[in-house]
Amino acid sequence: MPIRRLLSLFAWAIVGCGASRWRLMGVGPGEVLLGIASVIALLSMPEQSSTTPMSRVWRWFVCLSLLCLFTGTLWALALGVWLPGSFWHDAIALLFCFGSLCCLMPHLTDPDGQRYLVRQLLRAGVAFAFANGLVYILFGWVLGETSPWIGRLNGVSSNPNQVALYVCALPFWLMHAASAHSRLFSCIGLAACLAVGWLSGSEALRLAWAVGFGLAGFWSVRAWAQRRPAYERPYLLALITLVGLWLIGGVLAFCWTYAADIYAIGGQGDLRLLRWQHGLTAVSYSPLFGLGPGAFSGNGGAFEGQEAHNLYIDWMASGGVLAGLLLLAFQYHVARGLIRSGHYVLLAGLVALLIFGGFHYVARHPVFWLSQLLMLGYATLLKSSSSTNQRTLCAVSSVR
Secondary structure (H helix, E strand, O other): OOHHHHHHHHHHHHHHOOOHHHOEOOEOHHHHHHHHHHHHHHHOOOOOOOOOHHHHHHHHHHHHHHHHHHHHHHHHHHHOOOOHHHHHHHHHHHHHHHHHHHHHHHHOOOHHHHHHHHHHHHHHHHHHHHHHHHHHHHHHHHOOOOOOEOOEOOOOOOOHHHHHHHOOOHHHHHHHOHHHOOHHHHHHHHHHHHHHHHHOOOHHHHHHHHHHHHHHHHHHHHHHHHOOOOOOHHHHHHHHHHHHHHHHHHHHHHHHHHHHHHOOOOOHHHHHHHHHHHHHHHHHHOOOOOOOOOOOEOOOOOOOOEOOOOHHHHHHHHHHHHHHHHHHHHHHHHHHHHHHHOOHHHHHHHHHHHHHHOOOOOOOOHHHHHHHHHHHHHHHHHHHHHHHHHHHHHHHHHHO
């Protein structure tokens, strides 16, 4: 299969995993397509493929994380707290997620392949947003229902929080890659993502977007001011500082309003705090290596087979503090690369994605990891490619 068709299949399959409404025993159309794409990628893997910083970082992270998860499983069996139901659910999902992305990595060795994958991912993501909007229109206008799921839009997904995850970083990718698409596509896609994300009713998504868009706006205006003539910069930077402080105050007020509403006693946030506390209690049973894949929190105490609804707490409960440090190191590496390469809009998208992960366990979803890997690819591979081209031009000019 041609490489571009394979990358397109991967993009649509990963986004298709969000259509969980049509899953049968945990397997839906997206998972089937992703499995087919992984097998094709594995069979067509080049014999001598050049490794990239993105693939090396991902390979080390996956290997060390799986080692922590395996060791944690042994500890859970020794302590008698192993939960077979949630273990097999998480273990199969994580292996499938990590394995499919490992099959994809050898085919992303050049910038053109990454750009093409991003374009296809954006098209699939916008199509996903429109599919959810169509479901909302059919349920709300034709069938006379306000929403398919307890007052919140879940669309083609079985849970509205899945809809929120799949559109969380998409607006930032659309803004970053606007020059590679028509402005009409970017504007329509951005409007569809914002509408569907808002209709999902996810407070975590709204909080993540408030911070992310605030940072993206501030960094974009600051970059524009730095390109102005030197005599204008002090006045522009002073104006930007004042506007930035005003935006920060607005974002903090927005967050405080939502926090006061969400974390009221007896509300959803109050239960989430209990889940976090009980999840940390589970971590304390095996702080170094965790307890292996599974859900170890609950409303009444630890080991009730429920998630803590926090990426970092759930990940440490599974792989221990070592796995938590690996996750933080991986995300720090992505953020540092984006800062050094000047991709501040993508950096704002990364911040939004991580804030959203602070309220949901999103490690089982390939789109969560692929978004960060592509950000890392933009920050490393594209930069190294441009520096290589510059060295080649300098060598040619010196020969002449």
